[in-house]
Amino acid sequence: MMKLTMKEKGAMRVTEHLTVAAQNAALRQQLSPQNQAYWDALVVALRQQPKFKDEATLQQHLRELLPSLIVAQSAQQSAAQFYGGDPETVAAKMGQPARTKPQWLTWDLLVPVLIFISSGILPAIILPAIPLQGLLVAVQFGLFVIAMVVGLGVTRQVTLRRRVLSWLAIVVVLLVAMGIAAKTVPARGLVYFPRGGGSLVLVGFALVVTGFTWWHHRRHVTSWFPAVLGSLWITTLLALLARFTGTAGLMVTATGNLLIGIGTILGDVSILIIGWHIWQLRQTLAQKATDKH
Structure with a gap:
């Protein structure tokens, strides 16, 4: 595949800019004289904003604004009513830099909290007699x-x-x-988490986390939340066994303690195994994204 030179890329950018500018000019003609006057004043004010110093960026932004304004005009709204202020004020708001949240502030922060709960808190309340x-x-x-x-x-x-x-x-x-x-x-x-109420709380918590995990995973295939589910449900199952009449006696014996120990280890191992696979998937997708660029 033939690569474009810097000069050719610059020419394509100019052509694209002219095309967008021509589209904007055509869309502007659909505005009423009153709205055209407002629009022209808004464009002048936007040019004064550092965010829109680049003409191509400005024209692309105008291209995104015009269709909505035309729809508002068809609903008998003036440009001033639609934007809710004079052109200078509106331009100042549009020119404000977008607020970007810190990279660490994501849903992923909840995963360590859930691991802390499923591996640290829930195993301590498997037996209803232990508060x-x-x-x-x-x-x-x-x-x-x-x-x-x-x-x-x-x-x-x-x-x-x-x-x-x-x-x-x-x-x-x-x-x-x-x-x-x-x-x-x-x-x-x-x-204390007694047999009846404790069982409802534990199952309810597990279902809420599972539902949220399903929702988040549908939107983010590399979600970390599935790594927690194995440990969460293993611990919940052990807690239910300790509260059911038929198995409660078994769970307070040496065999029950062995089951709790094995279950806790399996839960922690499941976090490591599933988490490792998710990490590998994230690395693969990140590498593919890098290769594309």
């Missing part, structure tokens, strides 16, 4: 938040390999700190 220690959860969650903040701050400044190693080190330190907290924090704020 949730509110104070301990608060302390451990505080440690978790600190670890997340440190991780986000450190990993944005290092390479991919060091990023993985940094997160591993942070996770190890976090687990050690949480273990120390579990042995030293006094039992305060006890919350």
Whole structure:
């Protein structure tokens, strides 16, 4: 495939600009004299905005605005009514730089929280006779938040390999700190999850997370949320077995403790395995996007 030179690309850009400008001129003719006067004043004001210093950018923006204004005019709305202000004020608003949210502020932030819940909190309340220690959860969650903040701050400044190693080190330190907290924090704020109400809460939470995961995965095929489902449902199933009349007795024996231990390990392993596959998929898609450019 023959590559275009810089000069040819520039010529194509000029041609495209002229085409868009011609379309804008034709669309402008469909405006009433009053709306044309407003439009001309708006264009002049937009040219004063740094965001629209580039003529091609301005013409493309005008091309996006004109059809909506024509529709509003057909509904007996004036341009001033449609835009809700004088041309200078409207141009100033349009010229404001778009607010971009930080790259770390995404739905992905919920995934570590769900992992913390499914791997840290739910296993502690599998047996209905053992209460949730509110104070301990608060302390451990505080440690978790600190670890997340440190991780986000450190990993944005290092390479991919060091990023993985940094997160591993942070996770190890976090687990050690949480273990120390579990042995030293006094039992305060006890919350029990009995057989009836506890079962409803656990199943309800699992269904909500599953529904949200399905919704998010339909929109983002590389969503991290499916990595949590295995651990979540394994823990929920163990908690239900500990609350059903036929199996409650088994879960308080040595066999039950073994099942809980195996289930907890399987849940954690499922997070690692599914998460690894999602990470590989993300890397593959990112590489394909890079190759296209």
